[in-house]
Amino acid sequence: MKNRKPIIDGRDLVKIYQMGEFEVRALDGASIQVQEGEFVAIMGPSGSGKSTLMNLLGCLMSPTSGEYFLDGEDVSDLDQVELAQIRNQKLGFIFQSYNLLARTPALQNVILPLFYNRTSRLTDEEQQDKATNMLDAVGLGDRIYHEPQELSGGQQQRVSIARALVNDPVMVLADEPTGNLDSKSGAELMELLVSLNKQGTTIVMVTHDPAIAEYTNRTIHLLDGKVEREVKNGKEHK
Amino acid sequence: MKPIKVIKIAWLALLKSKIRSLLTMLGIIIGVAAVIIMIAISAGTEATIQEQITGLGSNLIYVSASFGRAGPGSDFNSGGLVYDDAFAIADQINGVAGVVVEQSSTQSIKAGDISLDSVTIMGTTADFPSVRDMEITSGRYFTQEEIDRTTSIAVLGSSLAEELFGDQDPFGETITVGGNIRLTVVGVFDEKGMVGDVDYDSRLYTPITIVLEKLTNNQFSRFMGDRVRLIYVEVDESVGSEGERTLDDVIYQIELLLAKRHDVTLDEPDFTITTQQDIITTQESTTAAFRSLLAWVAGVSLIVGGIGIMNIMLVSVTERTREIGIRQSVGATPNDIRWQFLTEALLLSLIGGLIGVTVGVIGSWVFGEASGMRTVIVASSVLLAFGSAATVGIFFGFYPANQAAQLDPIEALRYE
Numbered sequence: 099m100k101n102r103k104p105i106i107d108g109r110d111l112v113k114i115y116q117m118g119e120f121e122v123r124a125l126d127g128a129s130i131q132v133q134e135g136e137f138v139a140i141m142g143p144s145g146s147g148k149s150t151l152m153n154l155l156g157c158l159m160s161p162t163s164g165e166y167f168l169d170g171e172d173v174s175d176l177d178q179v180e181l182a183q184i185r186n187q188k189l190g191f192i193f194q195s196y197n198l199l200a201r202t203p204a205l206q207n208v209i210l211p212l213f214y215n216r217t218s219r220l221t222d223e224e225q226q227d228k229a230t231n232m233l234d235a236v237g238l239g240d241r242i243y244h245e246p247q248e249l250s251g252g253q254q255q256r257v258s259i260a261r262a263l264v265n266d267p268v269m270v271l272a273d274e275p276t277g278n279l280d281s282k283s284g285a286e287l288m289e290l291l292v293s294l295n296k297q298g299t300t301i302v303m304v305t306h307d308p309a310i311a312e313y314t315n316r317t318i319h320l321l322d323g324k325v326e327r328e329v330k331n332g333k334e335h336k
Numbered sequence: 337m338k339p340i341k342v343i344k345i346a347w348l349a350l351l352k353s354k355i356r357s358l359l360t361m362l363g364i365i366i367g368v369a370a371v372i373i374m375i376a377i378s379a380g381t382e383a384t385i386q387e388q389i390t391g392l393g394s395n396l397i398y399v400s401a402s403f404g405r406a407g408p409g410s411d412f413n414s415g416g417l418v419y420d421d422a423f424a425i426a427d428q429i430n431g432v433a434g435v436v437v438e439q440s441s442t443q444s445i446k447a448g449d450i451s452l453d454s455v456t457i458m459g460t461t462a463d464f465p466s467v468r469d470m471e472i473t474s475g476r477y478f479t480q481e482e483i484d485r486t487t488s489i490a491v492l493g494s495s496l497a498e499e500l501f502g503d504q505d506p507f508g509e510t511i512t513v514g515g516n517i518r519l520t521v522v523g524v525f526d527e528k529g530m531v532g533d534v535d536y537d538s539r540l541y542t543p544i545t546i547v548l549e550k551l552t553n554n555q556f557s558r559f560m561g562d563r564v565r566l567i568y569v570e571v572d573e574s575v576g577s578e579g580e581r582t583l584d585d586v587i588y589q590i591e592l593l594l595a596k597r598h599d600v601t602l603d604e605p606d607f608t609i610t611t612q613q614d615i616i617t618t619q620e621s622t623t624a625a626f627r628s629l630l631a632w633v634a635g636v637s638l639i640v641g642g643i644g645i646m647n648i649m650l651v652s653v654t655e656r657t658r659e660i661g662i663r664q665s666v667g668a669t670p671n672d673i674r675w676q677f678l679t680e681a682l683l684l685s686l687i688g689g690l691i692g693v694t695v696g697v698i699g700s701w702v703f704g705e706a707s708g709m710r711t712v713i714v715a716s717s718v719l720l721a722f723g724s725a726a727t728v729g730i731f732f733g734f735y736p737a738n739q740a741a742q743l744d745p746i747e748a749l750r751y752e
């Protein structure tokens with residue numbers, strides 16, 4: 099677990115929203131590093147800037163100032179098209195509300211990122227195989243043709259994990275992944291994320307639940323748009 | 337991204353809401369079908385009119401009398417055409433193939449046991465069959481000599497012959513006209529059909545001298561003398577071709593001749609000359625106006641259809657904001673999103689266009705059968721309608737597609 103390359107290297111990240119005449123400094127000089135293979139939780143009270151940080155790290159927006167290197171590449175000042183391609187090839191997203199395409203089979207949902215992948219040109223068959231394997235890996239091999247409304251919350255979230263992993267991203271970003279799940283499904287899901295992390299997937303997760311954060315290696319606490327403190331988590335599952 | 341995939345994605349999206357897709361297409365379907373049916377109707381009308389006009393005989397000049405130029409009670413004898421004018425034109429004008437004078441009278445007729453009221457007795461001249469494109473099926477037509485001698489003979493229209501004599505050969509039979517004029521049948525015309533609103537087949541044809549001298553009311557006859565209303569002049573086919581005199585030359589010659597005979601000036605003639613082309617031109621401009629009116633109506637319905645597509649696409653973009661956000665989060669670029677929605681709009685209008693073409697072609701036929709009006713499906717109208725549907729799809733799909741492409745991924749993902 100040493101000498102790994104940094105996946106996230108964010109320096110003095112500032113994000114200012116213009117709300118009419120007022121400026122809201124959602125992020126006010128936050129610096130954050132995540133190494134390859136880490137499982138990091140980001141916590142903080144509402145308004146602390148964790149959603150903004152998540153959107154920045156997820157390349158859904160650019161910082162007002164500061165530098166963000168993702169997997170060694172400066173992504174602080176890219177346009178919409180370039181950001182979309184970074185999201186496609188380097189990132190996977192897990193959302194609180196799963197965000198699967200409605201009335202679309204699990205398999206098609208997982209194929210979606212492959213569909214927009216411009217660098218690796220897989221045939222339809224290869225795409226299907228890869229997506230099927232991903233669904234197998236998250237324990238849904240027998241439900242690949244089920245549509246989201248036919249799946250439980252925990253199953254839907256696992257489809258979204260398969261989708262997040264299908265393009266072999268350098269990092270998975272999870273935004274309150276257990277927020278809509280009961281405690282049992284939530285725990286199962288965290289076990290799955292931990293095991294994925296053990297297989298080498300770098301995961302950054304936003305949560306407000308300290309018990310969920312305990313699953314990770316390290317927790318970054320945000321307050322008023324700045325990093326307040328970082329805590330190493332001792333709890334190691336299995 | 338491969339176009340085929342974009343089309344597939346769009347197709348699947350449309351299939352997810354079949355009823356809505358169908359309703360959206362309805363505007364385009366109606367618009368396209370309307371264009372095709374309207375143009376089919378006006379093309380059918382135009383073809384019918386053309387046929388009627390050519391059915392009158394081609395290369396015709398109509399010389400008509402301007403009665404009453406001097407007003408009633410004044411020196412009436414100075415106005416109008418006389419029978420002899422026709423012979424003057426035939427004899428003295430180069431380029432005239434035939435001249436026909438017609439004078440009709442409505443009479444009751446009787447043949448054997450059968451009596452008919454109100455039959456049109458057409459007094460006419462020797463060139464009538466050639467100028468009017470009428471053919472004799474049995475017997476013969478009358479000669480100039482018989483006309484000059486006021487011979488009591490008749491040629492029957494096909495339906496009149498059948499009405500009076502059935503399957504029997506009417507040759508040599510006697511027909512009593514107006515109670516006391518007895519005419520001997522010498523021939524029957526072939527079926528001609530309706531030309532304009534004139535039924536040539538139900539008429540009785542006889543030398544014009546019979547009508548002028550025997551069938552015209554005595555008082556009127558004395559008053560009118562041998563005046564005629566209309567002289568038909570058939571122009572020789574060589575007129576208008578290279579090196580020959582033009583139609584205008586022939587008309588001018590006739591004008592000079594008649595002005596001299598009637599002792600009037602060309603500035604104030606007592607006759608009017610109209611050509612077949614004048615009539616065709618009038619008819620054409622009428623049908624063209626009719627057609628462009630129909631085309632506008634149909635065009636407007638296409639635009640309304642397009643607005644329908646835009647409306648639904650805008651609703652669809654709003655409704656599928658979340659979907660757009662998801663696609664953006666996994667790497668769809670603004671262009672990917674734009675193409676997806678543009679393709680949906682295009683598919684809607686193209687499929688709608690295809691259905692519209694089908695409905696239009698079938699509808700034209702059904703309308704023609706049901707109304708008895710003639711409809712002619714014009715290939716270019718099908719292409720035009722289909723092309724406009726596609727254009728409408730692109731035009732009205734562009735704005736919603738752009739709205740979708742410009743969505744902010746964060747906002748879109750947060751949208752409930």
